[in-house]
Amino acid sequence: xxxxxxxxxxxxxxxxxxxxxxxxxxxxxxxxxxxxxxxxxxxxxxxxxxxxxxxxxxxxxxxxxxxxxxxxxxxxxxxxxxxxxxxxxxxxxxxxxxxxxxxxxxxxxxxxxxxxxxxxxxxx
Amino acid sequence: xxxxxxxxxxxxxxxxxxxxxxxxxxxxxxxxxxxxxxxxxxxxxxxxxxxxxxxxxxxxxxxxxxxxxxxxxxxxxxxxxxxxxxxxxxxxxxxxxxxxxxxxxxxxx
Numbered sequence: 001x002x003x004x005x006x007x008x009x010x011x012x013x014x015x016x017x018x019x020x021x022x023x024x025x026x027x028x029x030x031x032x033x034x035x036x037x038x039x040x041x042x043x044x045x046x047x048x049x050x051x052x053x054x055x056x057x058x059x060x061x062x063x064x065x066x067x068x069x070x071x072x073x074x075x076x077x078x079x080x081x082x083x084x085x086x087x088x089x090x091x092x093x094x095x096x097x098x099x100x101x102x103x104x105x106x107x108x109x110x111x112x113x114x115x116x117x118x119x120x121x122x123x124x
Numbered sequence: 125x126x127x128x129x130x131x132x133x134x135x136x137x138x139x140x141x142x143x144x145x146x147x148x149x150x151x152x153x154x155x156x157x158x159x160x161x162x163x164x165x166x167x168x169x170x171x172x173x174x175x176x177x178x179x180x181x182x183x184x185x186x187x188x189x190x191x192x193x194x195x196x197x198x199x200x201x202x203x204x205x206x207x208x209x210x211x212x213x214x215x216x217x218x219x220x221x222x223x224x225x226x227x228x229x230x231x232x233x
Contacts (some may be wrong), residue, residue, distance in 0.1 A: 047174065047224040048215060062222055081215075094172055103162070107221045108155045110164035112176035112185065 002027040004097045004115035012091075012122050018084040020114060023077075030075040031056045035100040036084045036098030037111055040070060040093040048093075052100050055079055060105045087122045094119050128218055130225035131167075136233040137139065143205040145228045147218035152198045153181075162217045164219045165194055168227075174217060191221050208232070 010018035022036070029036060037052035051061035053071045061069050070083040084091060095118055098111040127150040131231055137143040153163045161181040166174035176185045179193040191206045204210055213232060218225040 025156070046217075046226050049222040049224070098173075101179075103155065103158075108153075108160075108162035109221070110176060110219065111166075111174075111177045112179075114173035114175070119174050 005113045006097050006118040015108045018087050021079050023079050024080045035102045036080045037098045037100045042093045089122050092122045126223045128223050128225040134229040136231045137208045138233045140207050143208050145203045146159045146223050147201045149199045151222040163201050166217045168213045211214050
């Protein structure tokens with residue numbers, strides 16, 4: 001079955017860019033049919049969708065983060081990545097990658113499965 | 125923006141008893157093209173990622189015990205655990221579109 005694993009620095013300085021990668025195993029991103037997502041969870045808080053990407057490169061972002069977010073895909077490595085610019089302490093969170101089943105982007109969709117998540121702390 | 129509101133925020137239920145969690149959307153989650161409600165429920169245990177339990181408001185994901193059931197349509201939905209087990213202690217989230225509910229913490233009474 002499909003498994004996802006996040007990787008990247010656990011500590012980022014304020015004003016810098018957060019960069020994470022999600023490696024997909026057990027299935028190919030380029031086979032299509034799914035979107036590939038980033039979702040975050042602030043410590044002790046709820047879930048916030050960041051955005052997702054299709055293997056073709058089409059992206060959809062949460063309007064509240066859109067100006068700072070870039071999601072890209074590398075089908076040759078079966079990976080997709082997140083870049084979040086100009087981070088502050090408010091971006092400290094566990095970042096999850098997940099596969100999305102999407103009928104209408106940003107509307108009719110759900111997420112399954114999820115990676116284990118990686119904690120990113122923004123601090124000097 | 126769509127707002128998903130769950131109730132209650134926390135819930136304590138005795139083992140073997142029924143647990144009910146509600147979710148209300150600020151707008152309909154019904155997709156008229158296929159007449160399906162795109163409301164999903166997730167379970168998150170401490171230190172773990174969320175796990176999909178139910179999609180289309182009432183369809184259980186493969187492997188999810190049948191004590192979990194979902195119901196509702198339009199803007200009002202319910203997740204029911206018919207007979208609470210110890211392993212069901214978790215936070216439960218409803219979800220539509222790019223918005224999640226705030227979560228309901230389920231504990232044993």
